[in-house]
Amino acid sequence: MIRLILLSVTLATGGGGLSAQDAEPRPAVVAVEATTRDLAETSDFNGRLDANRRVALAARVSGVIEKIGFTPGARVTEGQTLFVIESDLYEATAREAEGALRAALAQRDLAQIERDRQAELVAREAGAQARLDQAEAALATAEADVLRLEAALDRARTNLSYTEIKAPFEGRIGNTPVDEGALIGPETGTLATLVQLDPIHAEFPVPTAVLRNFLERVDRGEVSKEAAVSLTLANGTVYDLQGDIDFVDSRVNSRTDSVTLRARFSNPVGLLLDGELVRVTLTSDTPGGELAIPAQAVQRDIQGAFVLVVGEGEVAEQRRITVSRSAEGFAVIAEGLTEGERVITEGVNKVRPGAAVDAAAPGG
The missing domain is CATH 1.10.287 (Helix Hairpins)
Structure with missing residues (x-):
């Protein structure tokens, strides 16, 4: 009777040799290889776009408006007649x-x-x-x-x-508060605002230390002020044209210990708007081959930064790393990884060190 009970217990607990870990499905994760990439050192700042030229159009003589020669919000050419006052x-x-x-x-x-x-x-x-x-x-x-x-x-x-108000330059004109037939004069104030959006400038504050490093690299010929700035718009879209730095303020803001820089961007189709808030990325050095992984793979605890590596036998391993900097969505690795090692970027929350995983490449 005792033998029968022991036999039953043996069969019930998997006497065939399968472990509990093997019986459970492995968590699915996405793993990316650490590779050498050309990543420039960048710094991000908040900035605001500023029209290259801006003028408030106003009447210099009194009279009745006979004609308004533009559509609000449209482009106008230099010399185009915008308002005609009875003459x-x-x-x-x-x-x-x-x-x-x-x-x-x-x-x-x-x-x-x-x-x-x-x-x-x-x-x-x-x-x-x-x-x-x-x-x-x-x-x-x-x-x-x-x-x-x-x-x-x-x-x-x-x-x-003065009875004809003309556009002093090509640009985009705003709305007007007056209509044809209205009596206007110098006291009326602004009739419309004309802005030149091509080119357009982005102004942004840069900490003094960052600016010093950048200017020193410019002096050494390691980087250029041309095509040194890129823009990210409010919806996350990256503007496809680079900007040249054309102005560095001569005064430091004592409250923030920063200096205002200005970058000039071509804006041929008028995508960039006057006064728009943007994210400005300043490139501080020329790209060089460095070992990098997606920034989302890096985790941190009280001991510092680490990643989960897919090791031999598809088993997750915790690896302590040193991140030298971040650029373009990647973390540049100074120590802790070698090229070709796979780090988990997605599904990290489902994995613990020592557990077997089902790792796939991105899109796999």
Whole structure:
């Protein structure tokens, strides 16, 4: 009877030799090989886009708007007429000033003739010096009138030119608070804002230490200010054109110990917008071959950084590592790994060191 009980217990506990670990399915994980990559050293900063040129358009003369020559939000060309103000009164003023100037010119010519005649009489001792003096004074007065009326004509023509408000440069124009038929003047304020978006600048603060390292590498010829900056937009999209650093502020912000840098970006289709908040990535050195793994594989505890490596027999092994820096989504490994070793990047939470895993490559 005792033998039967022992036999039953043996069969129930798997007398065929299968362990509990072998009976359970292995957790599925994704593993990536540590490889040598060309990764530039980068630093990320918050920045804001700033239009290359920006102007608030305003009326310089008063009048009724006869025509608005643009669609809000559209691109306009340099010299394009944006607003037309009624010009009849200003044209009449200009013609009046022109007529007054012509009369003054005639008076000046007459005064010149009289002055020359009196001078000739005095030279022949047939006229009085007093009359010559009077003629010279009259000529001077006539010449002053000509100058005054020339200025009046210039002012009238200038005011007439102000009845057409034109785009000073090519760019994108915003909305306008006025409509055709509205009475406007200098007191009206901004009629529309025109911005030039190509090129566009990104301004961002950089800690002084980072800036010093960057500028020293520029001086040594290790990096260039050209194509040194890239942008990540608010939705995570990376802008496909690189920016050149064209300005380094001469003053340190004492509150943040940072210096403002500005990078210039081509923006041919107007994708980048004035005032947009962006993530700026500054490349501080030229890429070089370094051992790297995806940053998501790195874990940390109170002892430091570690990864789970898929070792011999597909068994997970904890490996302590030293990460020198991070760049482009990868962790650069200084110590702890060799090229070709596989580290677990997905499914880490399902694995413990010493456990067998079912490891697959990304997309496998």
